[in-house]
Amino acid sequence: RMKEISAATGASFEQIAIAVETIRSLNPRPSSGFLHEVSTAEIITPDLFVSFEDDQLVITLNDSYIPNLSVNRYYQEKIQNAAGLDKQELTYLRKKLNQALWFRQCIEKRRETIFSVAKCIFEIQREFFVKGIKGLKPLTLADIALRVDRHEATVSRVINGKYAETPSGVFELKYFFTGGLRSDDGEMISTLRIKEIIAQAISEENPKKPLSDQVLSDLLKARGIDVARRTVTKYREMLGIQSSSKRKKYV
Numbered sequence: 131r132m133k134e135i136s137a138a139t140g141a142s143f144e145q146i147a148i149a150v151e152t153i154r155s156l157n158p159r160p161s162s163g164f165l166h167e168v169s170t171a172e173i174i175t176p177d178l179f180v181s182f183e184d185d186q187l188v189i190t191l192n193d194s195y196i197p198n199l200s201v202n203r204y205y206q207e208k209i210q211n212a213a214g215l216d217k218q219e220l221t222y223l224r225k226k227l228n229q230a231l232w233f234r235q236c237i238e239k240r241r242e243t244i245f246s247v248a249k250c251i252f253e254i255q256r257e258f259f260v261k262g263i264k265g266l267k268p269l270t271l272a273d274i275a276l277r278v279d280r281h282e283a284t285v286s287r288v289i290n291g292k293y294a295e296t297p298s299g300v301f302e303l304k305y306f307f308t309g310g311l312r313s314d315d316g317e318m319i320s321t322l323r324i325k326e327i328i329a330q331a332i333s334e335e336n337p338k339k340p341l342s343d344q345v346l347s348d349l350l351k352a353r354g355i356d357v358a359r360r361t362v363t364k365y366r367e368m369l370g371i372q373s374s375s376k377r378k379k380y381v
Contacts, residue, residue, distance in 0.1 A: 132380065147380035176295035178248050187256065189249050191241060199234045201227065246278045247288045248303065252296075255306050259298055266320045269307050319355060325365050327353070332371055340374040 135146050179190045208215065209223050251274060257265030275282045289303035308320040328346055335341045341349070343362045350357045357365075371377075 143380055150380075174293050174300055176300055177292045178244070178294050180248075180252055180294050180296040182259070182297065187249070187252055189245060189252065191245055193241075196237070199237060201230050201234070243278075243280065243284065244288055244292070247274055247280070247285055248292075248294065250274050250277050251289075251303060251306050252294075258306070259296065262298075263320070263322050263326050266306070266308060266322055268309055268320050270309070271307065321365070324350065324355060324357060325369055327355075328362060328365055329369055329371065332366075332377070335377075337377070337379040340377040342374045 132143050132146055135141070136143060139146070141149070175192070175195070177192055179192065181188045181190075205223055205227065209220065209227060212220050215223070251269070254267060254269055254273075255265070257267070259265075271282045271285045274280075275285045278285070280288075289307070292303045293300055294303060308322050327350065331341060331346060331349055343366060344359045346362045346366070347357055347359045350362070366373075
């Protein structure tokens with residue numbers, strides 16, 4: 131409110147603008163500078179590796195942290211040769227053997243599910259590795275669950291905390307799941323792509339005349355993407371970008 135501040139202080143618009151920039155540069159918590167914390171970067175171990183060989187998608191599971199599981203042959207032979215075992219001992223050994231086999235089957239089933247879900251994700255998002263975010267397609271848990279014949283909850287558990295090393299970097303599998311909107315020409319556009327368009331438009335704006343959320347909405351509509359102003363506001367805030375009034379510079 132430049133006029134009100136000028137009237138109250140007698141300062142010119144230029145003086146007020148310089149003061150505003152100075153205030154913005156200050157630290158509201160100056161004592162925090164006396165606290166020295168050692169920050170350590172998080173090391174991510176990929177759960178799978180994605181590559182392309184002769185334009186064919188290749189997915190390899192990272193099993194280096196999973197030990198080889200096998201059933202002790204001594205107990206298998208004891209069950210096969212039941213001589214010297216009473217009925218209770220034989221029942222106990224058979225029960226434990228079945229539990230061990232079931233556990234091993236669960237591990238293998240889990241590997242198969244991770245592989246099938248990952249393969250489905252990267253087949254759908256193949257263009258991401260060529261075009262970046264522009265190539266990212268809208269994708270939901272329901273889409274994958276239908277394709278791999280699993281429940282949505284199963285797909286959710288499979289991708290939770292899982293990372294893939296790809297030609298474009300290491301990504302959490304959740305990154306490839308995004309909602310989307312349909313453009314005027316019928317093409318589905320991911321919300322990540324819409325956010326990128328908003329961020330790019332703001333980065334190129336005139337700082338003295340920043341783009342309002344309504345103008346951003348109109349720009350998107352001009353590109354055939356019908357996004358309401360309140361939705362633009364939500365995406366802008368998710369990007370950590372201030373409103374146009376707070377982005378405005380007077381000098």
